[in-house]
Each structure stands twice: as C-alpha cells, then as structure tokens.
Amino acid sequence: VYRGSVKEFPGFDASQDAEALYNAMKGFGSDKEAILDLITSRNNKQRVEICQAYKSQYGKDLIADLKYELTGKFERLMVSLMRPPPYSDAKEIKDAIAGVGTDEKCLIEILASRTNQEIHDLVAAYKDAYERDLEADIIGDTSGHFKKMLVVLLQGAREEDDVVSEDLVEQDAKDLLEAGELKWGTDEAQFIYILGRRSKQHLRLVFDEYLKISGKPIERSIRGELSGDFEKLMLAVVKCIRSTAEYFAERLYKAMKGLGTRDNTLIRIMVSRSEIDMLDIREVFRTKYDKSLYNMIKEDTSGEYKKALLKLCGGDDDAAGEFFPEAAQVAYRMWEISAVAKVELRGTVQPTGSFNDDGDAQVLRKAMKGLGTDEGAIIEVLTQRSNAQRQQILKAYKAHYGRDLMADLKSELSGSLAKLILGLMLTPAQYDAKQLRKAVEGAGTDESVLIEIMATRNNREIKAINEAYQEAYNKQLEDDLSSDTSGHFKRILVSLALGNRDEGPENLTQAHEDAKKLADVSSNDSSDSLETRFLSILCTRSYPHLRRVFQEFIKLTNHDVEHAIRKRMSGDVRDAFLAIVRSVKNKPAFFADKLYKSMKGAGTDERTLTRIMISRSEIDLFNIRGEFMDLFDKSLHRMIEKDTSGDYRTALLALCGGED
Secondary structure, three states: OOOOOOOOOOOOOHHHHHHHHHHHHOOOOOOHHHHHHHHHOOOHHHHHHHHHHHHHHHOOOHHHHHHHHOOHHHHHHHHHHHOOHHHHHHHHHHHHHOOOOOOHHHHHHHHHHOOHHHHHHHHHHHHHHHOOOHHHHHHHHOOHHHHHHHHHHHOOOOOOOOOOOHHHHHHHHHHHHHHOOOOOOOOHHHHHHHHHHOOHHHHHHHHHHHHHHHOOOHHHHHHHHOOHHHHHHHHHHHHHHHOHHHHHHHHHHHHHOOOOOOHHHHHHHHHHHOOOOHHHHHHHHHHHHOOOHHHHHHHHOOHHHHHHHHHHHOOOOOOOOOOOHHHHHHHHHHHHHHHHOOOOOOOOOOOOOOOOHHHHHHHHHHHHOOOOOOHHHHHHHHHOOOHHHHHHHHHHHHHHHOOOHHHHHHHHOOHHHHHHHHHHHOOHHHHHHHHHHHHHOOOOOOHHHHHHHHHHOOHHHHHHHHHHHHHHHOOOHHHHHHHHOOHHHHHHHHHHHOOOOOOOOOOHHHHHHHHHHHHHHHHOOOHHHHHHHHHHHHOOOOHHHHHHHHHHHHHHHOOOHHHHHHHHOOHHHHHHHHHHHHHHHHHHHHHHHHHHHHHOOOOOOHHHHHHHHHHHOOOOHHHHHHHHHHHHOOOHHHHHHHHOOHHHHHHHHHHHOOOO
C-alpha cells in the first residue's frame, strides 16, 4: 500500500507544465502561487521530466531559474523537490560536511533511516554529482566509533530476510547486555556489529528480549554506555528500527517546538518522506503529540513556504473522522512489551548495613547542640537511612536524651530543608496523610495533591493512610474529602479512598467487555453516564487488568484511552482519570513527568519536588530517574542541581542518589 502524501498527477504533460512554469517566471516578478501549485501536485518522477522538457524547450536549466526567481526557505523547498531523492540526499550530505564544522544531525538522520537500496542510490548519486567518493569524504570528516558506525551504514548491507532465528535473537540480546551493562567499560564493536548488520525484524525481537533480560529498554543502556555523536547515532538507529515513522514524527516535532524553527530539517523530512511514509508519520504525530502535523506546520510557518509544506503534508488529521491505525499499532506494541517486561522497582534509599540507632541519635544531638546547627551532619545521617531506621532513631533519641527529635529538628532547621527533613522523619502513611490534610484544610483545595496521592497509591498504602489520618486528625479521610470536593471528582476520590481495588490478574473476556463499555460511552453524548462508567472501571479494576482494557480500547477505537478522556472531560475529573491511566501504564513515568514540570520554566514548585522525592525514595525513585532520562534527555540529578540551592539541594541530591 502506498503511504506517501504526494501522488502521481493524472493526465500529466511535461511540456505543458514546462511552459506553465516558464510563463510563471517570465517578465517582472514571478507567480509564486502558480509555481508552488504545479510543483507540489506532481510526483518526483514527473518533476524530473518537467526539468528535461524545460531544457529542451527553452535551452535553460529549470533549477537555476527557480533559484534566481525565488528566495529564502521557499526557494530551498521548491529546488529540493525538483531533485531525484538520491541526489537530494547527496546534496544534504555534501552541505553537512562542506565548510567549517559538520552537521552531524543531518548525517545521522539520513544514514540511520535509509534502506539498503536508498543508501546504494545515494552513494552513486554523490559520485555522479560531485565526482567524489562519499565514504572517503565521511571518513575524512568524522572520527572514532561515530565514524565506524557511519561507514558500516554506508555499506547498505543490512540483512533483509524476515526469517528470524530465536536462538540468535537471544544470543544478540545477551551479547549487547554483556558488551555494555555487565562490562566495565563498553565493547562498542559489538553494538556496531549487531545494530549495523541485523535485519529490522530481527532487531525488534532483540530489543524485546533485551528488555526482558535487563529490565530496561535498550535506549536507556545506550544512553548510559555510549556518548556524544556516537550515542546520538545509535539512538537514531534504534528508533528507526522500532518505527521509522515515529523517528521522523519526533524529528519534525523537535524542529518546530519552542522558539524558532529548524527549517533545514523541516524541508528535508517533508521532501524526502512525501512519497514514502508521510501518512504514517502524520498518524504517529497525531497520537504522540495530541495535535496534527498539519496544524503544527500551520502555526509555525508562513507565506508560500507554509502553503507548499501543507500540500506536502497532504491533510489535517484533526479533522473529524480521521483514523490512525498505524499509530495505534505502535502504541499497542509498546503495551505488549511493557506487559511482559519484568521491571524491578527500586528506590534510591536502602537501609544502611551497620546501623546503630543510638550512635545516630548522638550525632544528631551533637549537630544541634550549642550555637549554630551542623546541617550537613543531619542531612548525611537522615538521607542515608531507611524510613524504618529513622523511626528507630526517633525512639533512641528520646530514650537517650528525654527529648523529642522532631521538635528539636523543627526549631533548628528552616525553610525548604526543614520541610524535607521533617517529611523524611514521618512514616510514609503519616506523610501522605499530612499532605492530604494540608490540601483540604483552610481556604481553597489543592486538587493536584489529592489526585497525585489518591490515584497512585496501592490498597495497602491507602489503608495505612486512612489509619494515620484518623490518628493524627481524629477525622475520617473520606469525610474530609467529601466535604471539600463535589460532583464526579468527589465520587472518584471517595471510591479510591476505600483502598478496595481488585488485585487479581487480567481477565480477557471481562477486559474486552470493559473496553467496549468505555468505547460505547466515549462516542455517545450523554455525559452523566460517561464519568460514572469510567469511574466504575478505572477505580476498581486491578492494574494488570486495566492494562489489558486499555489495549482492547485501542483495538476498538484506534485511539488511546487518554485521547478519549481529554476529548470528553474537563477539569479535575479529567486530571484524576488521566493520572489513574498514566499510573497504570507506567507509574515511574507519571512521577518523572511531574518532577520535570515542577522544575522547568521560571521558579521551582518546591512542594511537589519535596513531596515526590520523599514519597518515592524507597519505592521507585531509581526507576523514575531512568524514565526522566528517557523522556527529557537530561538527568534528574542535573536538573535538581541546576534548579535548587544550598542545604536543600544537598539533601535532595542525596535522596536522588547518583548521576545518570
């Protein structure tokens, strides 16, 4: 099936088109609209024929005339469309290595994403156009492992058979694990050989196997083991093997998001994929970024340049009735894999081996006695003990000095550091109870805290929070939640506060029925039963079961369940359901996202930062760090370092543990 957006023009006549272009450019000024309409509605083969007809009719070079008549980005785009794809690639690479400095991103994008045939055609076109050897030029311009991998890719010798040997899949996964994670130093040659030679089909299975045996996606290991351009190249290769369409969707998104537009990247991708997989790229884009590629181009560009890009894009996926089977398939596959991966959850704070509660109590007392406070000593002891050990220190302190450690800490510390250290001294249930209490008491309610805690805690944790709440405030948590919230949001919280979620495995028949119920009510417009229906399933079914429900939902509707929630709900109800869905899909990723938002932009939301660092430190903070790196391409450690200061920062970094 053809998945490009530019189709062959029916009733094509090269000499007629050549004449139309000649007329559009002759005289004073040029008819840009006519030029763009004609060129974007012919496919590449037809454009090449127009160039030939133009030369034989007028004795002039069409590309040279277009360059002369047009300017800027629009000119680059039109000229780029006139070249055969291999010559376009050759020109991009020539520009990337000519002059001072090398545009590594362009080299990476082209060589990581092209098929064997496309690579062979590119090498030949380069030779023909510049009378130079591409491999020699790349060797002259790059170095190290980056160079070696580019040379391997330039051979265009990736295996292409679909027959996959399971033994070899297991062997390759094991070899990659042993070349990186399990080795002191990294054996780059293994990565280059396996990722550069094996077929796509084979490597997809290798990646699944790698996740199973190592508990982490191959991308995360590559980030940890390799560096610089070599790391970027290997990540691009992995992305293209998983899904070329997703790789380009991400490149397009990054080219347009934020300030300024990377027009060279935008032009190169829109031109090179317009006759290959633009429809797939659009689908992935729509699912991944919640807006259509068409709309993003429309907001980000202007003039004839914009019109031409939109014609290459070919259609707006935000329009009604558009389906995204491709993207849904990608999402579905990710589900399948995450369901089998045995991800070990681990915190960053472990109990200390040679623990002596009385010794710790003495260190703390000494740090607070007399004038001034030794914050460093307090931080060092309390961030390196488990919560159970901190509870023992509280008792030992009282037994030794007849004093209340909490009261002493409160009077000696202040600001953010005090909140963090005092939070660490409470049991997890007491701490959550306190955060919930703060969120509901006084004027105004902090719904985001209610959602974050209630949507992510398991039955055991919820039951403990209820007890701690009752003990600390002589009130039922449920009563306080009820009197402080209303409507469907209140009902969601009350249901979650019971800590009564099923804990069994998935039930396929039931999952299919549940998904159908959600799908039916999402498409039908009676809003009351919508929230009720979602509540009755999302707040009661077990996590493994809900994973299956969400998968079935994609099958039935071609949409992710998040899409349905966003489209049909609003406010706190929407946020609560989204939090539950994300928590079910990948809880560490949910918290990584919240941590990132608490620090990005101006100002830091220290309450959220403190709350998550404390409450996840013994559960899954190690995993959150990994997800943080995968999602935002920077380490949590670095971001905390940049965004906070003083003793507060020292304590947070101690909890975070380790650079990624």
